[in-house]
Amino acid sequence: MELRHTWTILRRYWLLALIPAVLVLVAGLATWRPAPTVYNAGVRFLVGQPPGAAAAEFDEQRYYNWLSSEYIVNGLTDWIRGGNFAAAVSRRLAAQGIDAPAGLIQGGLAVDNARSMLTVSLTAGDPALLTQMLGSVVTVLTEDNAAALPQLGGERAVLIQLDEPVVNAIAPGLRSQLDLPLRVALALAAGLGLALLAHYIDPTVRDRAELERLRLPVMAEIPKQK
Numbered sequence: 001m002e003l004r005h006t007w008t009i010l011r012r013y014w015l016l017a018l019i020p021a022v023l024v025l026v027a028g029l030a031t032w033r034p035a036p037t038v039y040n041a042g043v044r045f046l047v048g049q050p051p052g053a054a055a056a057e058f059d060e061q062r063y064y065n066w067l068s069s070e071y072i073v074n075g076l077t078d079w080i081r082g083g084n085f086a087a088a089v090s091r092r093l094a095a096q097g098i099d100a101p102a103g104l105i106q107g108g109l110a111v112d113n114a115r116s117m118l119t120v121s122l123t124a125g126d127p128a129l130l131t132q133m134l135g136s137v138v139t140v141l142t143e144d145n146a147a148a149l150p151q152l153g154g155e156r157a158v159l160i161q162l163d164e165p166v167v168n169a170i171a172p173g174l175r176s177q178l179d180l181p182l183r184v185a186l187a188l189a190a191g192l193g194l195a196l197l198a199h200y201i202d203p204t205v206r207d208r209a210e211l212e213r214l215r216l217p218v219m220a221e222i223p224k225q226k
Helices: 003-012 014-031 059-081 083-095 102-108 127-143 174-201 208-213
Strands: 038-048 109-114 117-124 158-161 168-170
Touching: 003 014, 003 174, 014 174, 038 059, 038 127, 059 083, 059 109, 059 117, 083 102, 083 127, 102 109, 102 117, 102 127, 117 127, 127 158
Parallel strands: none
Antiparallel strands: 038 117, 038 158, 038 168, 109 117
């Protein structure tokens, strides 16, 4: 199909091509709501174990203390990513009269580790609730980690908090900003498809070129009145 012929079709069925896009745009504007503000806060920990008495005399003992710190960080990371940690935080909050389901906590938790440093962040829609949840996360992580690390023989891992958590608002993502334009673009593409389909099933012969493409002889042509 020639480009000029396609343009002729679109000029003929332009209204049909625009209807889906207009409907989607009107519905999108009528139901549009600003994206809710989301808040995030994080805290970093330096993880380790106090050196034993022999560490003052043997450098090898100090080396194993540093190496064990990296293993402890890996174990704590796995614990935080699991459901038991979120459940423990939820129970601690419930004891304070704060309703925060474990699924809500786990869905907002993010954790990363590098050698002996552990980074924990939490995301929520309520800054006050976020502060309370992150406080319980820190408490559970520092006070209840012995049960998650049986290799320590019942001892708690030593976590040194490096900074105080600061609550920050997170800007809406690019996806939420492009949602309506993408839907309108898809509706416009669907409208163009409808226009081409309408031309395909239309049996009307509208000009001389169409007859010539059908290899039919043209006896005469009545021009359009301007």
